Amino acid sequence: MPTTTRAFSISAPDIEAEKERCGGDLDRFEFSRVLKLDDLELPDPGPSDVRMRILAASAEHNVDHAILADTVNIVEARGGKIYPGNSAVGEVLEVGSEVTRFAPGDVVLTHCNGEPDEFGFPLRIWAYDQPDSRGWYSEEAVVGEWQLLPAPLACGLSLWEIAALPLRAPTAYHLWRRALGIFRLKVSEAQLPKLNVLGFGGGVSELFLMQAAAAGHAAFFCSGNPERRKKLEERGILPIDQKAFNRFADKADVKTFSKEVKGLTEGVGMHAVCDMLRGPVFPAGFQVLARQGVNVSAGWQLSQVLQYNSTLASVKQLTLDHTHYATVPYCAEATKLYGSVYRPSIHDEIYLFEDLPRCMVEMYENSQTGVPIIRVARDLPASVQGIAG
Numbered sequence: 001m002p003t004t005t006r007a008f009s010i011s012a013p014d015i016e017a018e019k020e021r022c023g024g025d026l027d028r029f030e031f032s033r034v035l036k037l038d039d040l041e042l043p044d045p046g047p048s049d050v051r052m053r054i055l056a057a058s059a060e061h062n063v064d065h066a067i068l069a070d071t072v073n074i075v076e077a078r079g080g081k082i083y084p085g086n087s088a089v090g091e092v093l094e095v096g097s098e099v100t101r102f103a104p105g106d107v108v109l110t111h112c113n114g115e116p117d118e119f120g121f122p123l124r125i126w127a128y129d130q131p132d133s134r135g136w137y138s139e140e141a142v143v144g145e146w147q148l149l150p151a152p153l154a155c156g157l158s159l160w161e162i163a164a165l166p167l168r169a170p171t172a173y174h175l176w177r178r179a180l181g182i183f184r185l186k187v188s189e190a191q192l193p194k195l196n197v198l199g200f201g202g203g204v205s206e207l208f209l210m211q212a213a214a215a216g217h218a219a220f221f222c223s224g225n226p227e228r229r230k231k232l233e234e235r236g237i238l239p240i241d242q243k244a245f246n247r248f249a250d251k252a253d254v255k256t257f258s259k260e261v262k263g264l265t266e267g268v269g270m271h272a273v274c275d276m277l278r279g280p281v282f283p284a285g286f287q288v289l290a291r292q293g294v295n296v297s298a299g300w301q302l303s304q305v306l307q308y309n310s311t312l313a314s315v316k317q318l319t320l321d322h323t324h325y326a327t328v329p330y331c332a333e334a335t336k337l338y339g340s341v342y343r344p345s346i347h348d349e350i351y352l353f354e355d356l357p358r359c360m361v362e363m364y365e366n367s368q369t370g371v372p373i374i375r376v377a378r379d380l381p382a383s384v385q386g387i388a389g
Contacts, residue, residue: 002052006139007040010358012080019145024126026068031364032357036068040083040134042142047098050148052090052108053140055380056163059086059356059372061301062128063137064364071304085137086112086127087167089151089159091381099145107151107383109166110143111138111331114226120327138354139376149332150221155339159380159388162201164344164371165334170297170326172207172342173334174270179208179272179296180215182319186292187271196221200242200285200300201276203371207342208274214341220264231345240262248291254287261288269293279303291317297319345370 014034022028036360046050051364052328061086065071075082092106102108114130115120125237127135128148134141183195196218197212199205209219213236221232222240224247229239242248245257261269269290275281280303285295286308306320313320326334334342347368351359353376380388 002044003136003140004039005040005042005140006353007038007045007134008035008085009038009040009081009085010066010075012076015067015075015282018070019069020344021140021285023080023197026070030066031361032376035084035360037354038083042140045096045142046211047096048145048289049096049142050092050099050102050108050145051094051140051142052092052168052296054091054136054138054376055091055107055384056159057085057088057136057375057376058164059359059363060085060167061299061363062086062125063360066128067360068364071300078129078131081323082127083134084134086110086125087165088136088141088164088376089150089163089166089375090141091383092135093140095383096145101145101150102148105257105383106127107153107381108148109151109162109335110147111149111325111328112167113147113331116327117140120329122199122325125325128213137374137376139353145267145340146328147151149335152335152338153201153374153387157339157343157353157387159384160346160350160373162387164233164346164361165207165342166331166336167325167341168203168207168344168371169337170331171204171324172211173337174323174326174330175204175298176208176211176294177273177330178323179274179294182294182321183271183292183312186317192271194218195271196220196268196290197272197274198240198261198270198285198288199274200281201274201301202228204276204298205274206345210235210341210343211337212272213237216264220261221271222239226370230346231370235343245284247263247283251283254284257284258287265290275299277302278306282306282308286313286318289316292317294319294321295357296323298323298325300306303321347372350375
């Protein structure tokens with residue numbers, strides 16, 4: 001029989017009503033009026049499906065975008081209502097007759113590749129723009145076996161740190177693989193063994209820089225969040241305070257930042273830049289690229305539109321690479337780096353399930369000290385109690 005579970009939903013009428021209430025002023029927008037606990041009826045698992053209960057999930061910026069409808073009104077495009085959440089750790093409760101990789105009691109990770117193209121890259125993202133997809137800000141879920149990976153519980157991370165990674169780690173892995181690969185098409189390792197690598201933004205860029213640092217490159221983290229800069233500095237990643245440059249509000253700020261970067265890199269600049277923000281960050285990242293440099297991005301938190309000098313990019317042999325989430329095999333490869341390379345910074349508070357709207361507000365305000373984690377299950381299985389802290 002179908003199961004009913006509690007799940008958070010977002011509806012287009014609620015978005016419209018809240019925008020009207022606050023007069024379009026997003027500073028007055030109350031997320032809790034839009035992101036609401038709901039009852040969701042789950043189907044019975046099919047032969048290749050898995051029913052699981054969600055143990056923990058991480059907050060993602062795509063949910064802020066869905067709530068605010070500030071880039072595209074994805075909720076309206078999806079028919080007026082969505083159930084968000086595309087990164088979670090769960091415990092298998094039941095499996096279909098054709099499932100071979102998992103059994104009840106197993107702890108698993110989700111991935112959010114909603115619909116792979118012919119080469120395995122996502123056409124759409126689960127619980128965002130993939131039709132008929134129901135996300136994992138819910139107490140239970142039914143998913144296809146292909147959407148799950150075994151959770152590496154012995155990797156040395158806590159349950160909450162593991163919960164920070166199912167979306168972020170594959171994205172960072174894919175970004176680093178492409179940034180390094182594209183740069184090496186132009187400049188070999190024999191010619192230049194050690195690169196200067198810069199990351200803007202939050203969790204994905206942090207992991208991108210951890211991978212660069214683990215490979216012996218000089219890594220730099222530019223953020224306005226002092227707690228996050230400190231955590232990365234403890235891991236050998238050099239901090240740059242973004243607020244010292246007025247968050248690149250004008251050309252003078254970008255010029256000052258460029259001068260700072262030249263000083264940090266002996267006049268060379270950055271060989272690879274990960275920019276998950278765009279907006280005013282893009283001109284700064286573009287300006288500090290070294291010759292043959294590569295700028296990679298899978299995000300557009302601040303803007304979807306870029307402007308740059310194509311002549312300058314050609315003369316300097318620069319590459320702008322746009323990517324998105326990874327293939328399922330790359331998701332599995334990224335999971336192998338949990339603990340050894342990827343050690344995410346997580347926010348000091350682990351949010352309760354019911355506190356998800358407040359968590360999303362604080363993420364939007366950029367007031368968290370690391371990746372925000374939501375504890376969904378009150379009772380944890382014995383297999384994870386030792387790493388739950």
